[in-house]
Amino acid sequence: MRCEHADVQRTGEDVLLVDRAAASAFRLDGVAALIAEGLGSPTTLELLYERTLAEFDIGRDDCERAVSEFVLSLEERGFVEAVEAPPEVTAMRRRYLDLLARTLTNLVYPEHELRVELLEREGPGEDRIARRRLMRDIRYEHAEAYASLVDAKLEGRTWRGRPAPDAHTMVGLRRLRNLERCATRIFADGIPGDFLEAGVCQGGASIFLRALQVAYDEADRRTWLADSFAGLPEPTHPADVAERLDLSEPKQPWLAAGLRAVQDNFATYGLLSDGVRFLPGWFADTLPSAPVEQIALLRLDGDLYISTWDTLVALYDRVSVGGYIVVDDYGCFEACRQAVQDFLAERGLTPDLRPIDWSAVFWRKTA
Numbered sequence: 001m002r003c004e005h006a007d008v009q010r011t012g013e014d015v016l017l018v019d020r021a022a023a024s025a026f027r028l029d030g031v032a033a034l035i036a037e038g039l040g041s042p043t044t045l046e047l048l049y050e051r052t053l054a055e056f057d058i059g060r061d062d063c064e065r066a067v068s069e070f071v072l073s074l075e076e077r078g079f080v081e082a083v084e085a086p087p088e089v090t091a092m093r094r095r096y097l098d099l100l101a102r103t104l105t106n107l108v109y110p111e112h113e114l115r116v117e118l119l120e121r122e123g124p125g126e127d128r129i130a131r132r133r134l135m136r137d138i139r140y141e142h143a144e145a146y147a148s149l150v151d152a153k154l155e156g157r158t159w160r161g162r163p164a165p166d167a168h169t170m171v172g173l174r175r176l177r178n179l180e181r182c183a184t185r186i187f188a189d190g191i192p193g194d195f196l197e198a199g200v201c202q203g204g205a206s207i208f209l210r211a212l213q214v215a216y217d218e219a220d221r222r223t224w225l226a227d228s229f230a231g232l233p234e235p236t237h238p239a240d241v242a243e244r245l246d247l248s249e250p251k252q253p254w255l256a257a258g259l260r261a262v263q264d265n266f267a268t269y270g271l272l273s274d275g276v277r278f279l280p281g282w283f284a285d286t287l288p289s290a291p292v293e294q295i296a297l298l299r300l301d302g303d304l305y306i307s308t309w310d311t312l313v314a315l316y317d318r319v320s321v322g323g324y325i326v327v328d329d330y331g332c333f334e335a336c337r338q339a340v341q342d343f344l345a346e347r348g349l350t351p352d353l354r355p356i357d358w359s360a361v362f363w364r365k366t367a
């Protein structure tokens with residue numbers, strides 16, 4: 001659908017919907033203004049819901065009711081032309097993205113992680129039949145461990161000190177859903193630019209970013225992956241040293257996924273293509289000269305002060321106005337938070353940082 005016979009005009013505090021034919025105008029409140037502006041180019045109800053949910057703190061049911069009622073009233077006045085979008089397309093897209101997010105976080109077979117942990121701790125045991133029964137029923141036999149593992153995957157927390165070794169992403173379901181909100185808003189508003197993740201590990205969050213572009217017919221945008229593909233650098237910046245953030249390969253081998261493994265992971269999901277570009281090396285060396293011109297979504301997941309700082313310095317100016325910046329480790333590591341605060345202070349920026357969960361934050365670039 002799109003708004004055909006009316007324009008949205010801002011005059012001072014007021015937002016008006018101007019009826020061109022009748023030369024009359026309606027004053028719009030905040031939600032209505034946001035929806036009417038979203039109708040400036042062809043869109044869908046689903047995108048309008050996402051746009052509104054990203055901006056206002058309301059539940060999905062209330063949002064869908066308010067948006068569809070307002071759009072219906074515009075349709076009745078002849079402002080909006082509705083074209084039947086095949087409902088199966090949007091329904092299948094939702095199902096695909098939801099299943100993908102559950103697969104990337106390994107919420108589909110989390111009991112495998114319990115099995116591996118048990119075998120690592122206790123070995124195969126002497127009674128093989130009893131052990132196989134336990135393996136079969138481990139989800140119920142170790143119900144508490146199972147529930148806490150699932151919880152960790154929803155929230156993107158490490159579990160018993162393990163950074164989600166059997167999942168393609170450690171960022172958790174909530175952060176993936178937030179990426180979907182940001183992406184749909186970018187698509188709905190026509191914000192130009194590629195998606196870039198700095199710090200990809202096994203590539204899961206980047207795979208989800210690429211899937212969003214593909215699922216929403218926005219695959220002419222590129223997805224960029226920056227990583228050493230050999231793990232984190234040893235801490236040298238005072239903020240990283242002070243927090244003893246040695247997450248380098250000798251200490252945390254799981255955080256060092258090779259380029260080939262990440263490419264194979266993309267291929268496993270059928271998403272490896274020319275639209276996916278890799279920037280191997282330390283951020284300080286690769287990002288300043290990276291051949292990416294405009295970024296609509298920048299995801300920082302390098303944990304350290306130095307990695308966060310290097311990424312913001314090299315790429316912040318390339319983020320489009322209306323684009324999003326997501327910082328994964330803001331609540332998790334003091335050093336990361338400090339790098340963000342230092343960068344914003346140096347630039348005199350005071351963006352509206354919003355929490356996604358216990359660790360990640362995001363904001364929209366407004367100027």
Ligand SMILES: C[S@@+](CC[C@H](N)C(=O)[O-])C[C@H]1O[C@@H](n2cnc3c(N)ncnc32)[C@H](O)[C@@H]1O
Pocket residue numbers: 168169170171198199200201202203204205206226227228229230231232233255256257281282283284301302303304306307
């Ligand atoms: C926590 S992991 C990223 C998790 C990932 N986004 C996911 O979906 O699970 C951190 C990654 O950042 C990379 N990294 C951190 N600092 C870096 C730097 N300065 N240069 C290059 N890579 C870096 C590491 O190699 C590692 O793969």
